[in-house]
Amino acid sequence: MSAVDFWPPSTLEIVFLLLGLVAVGSALLVVTTRQLVHAALWLVLCFGALAGCYLVLTAEFVAWVQVLIYVGAVVVLLLFGIMLTRAPIGRSDDLDSGNRVVAAVVALATAGVLVSVVVGGFQHAYADLRPGSGSAEELGGSIFRNWVLPFEALSVLLLAALIGAIVLSRTDISGRR
């Protein structure tokens, strides 16, 4: 057995790696760009590339949910937040705090530890991709057969988050006198 048996990558893995490269590159631009609105738009590209990654990994339903919720809802919410806080729309040089160097050191250390552990631990693991195992039918059956209680708890959580957001953002609601 060779030392690295995940190299050279197959065609599928090359597609995955290209999508992952787009995701990682746009994520880097999200955390380094000097324009607030551009950060949100790079986030769209990052989430879209990740949805492509899920598609390659045969998780189609998760990919479409990612497109709907992350690209559709979360980024729009973030853009609303940017507009409502009257953020500077053009270039602004004060988006980074003073501890950039420390943050870069911590992030590089995290990346080094995680990548070395992951490569060391999973270099022989091979996932046989089987199309259809992540379809809406399979996942729906699984959610409503085995995961009903967490699903219901999650709907209560969403309702609580909705009410909380309304209460927090309205100014004409005061406490009990």
Added chain:
Amino acid sequence: MHVVYPAVVAALLFSIGVYGVLARRNTILVLMSVELMLNAVNLNLVAFDVWLRDVLHSGQVLTLFVIVIAAAEVGIGLAIVLAVFRTRKAIELDRLRELGEP
């Protein structure tokens, strides 16, 4: 598909998110970086679900749950950011020092 590739991509995304949380001072950019970290975890969950071929599909179902919780988190987080902006007229994290040690 070797499991190394999604795991490495997820590790890189996670550390980029860590950098963003530590280095940015605008609260909305910090929220974006938190989303990046959550997405790294999602990629790991999907990859390991496909690898282990779980009968209950726990990886992908948990990914859906994490996506829903992330949506709720961003909603509440932005409401808090707007409330802070109304009272303090600033959302820069290093200017909100009232609760810190002097």
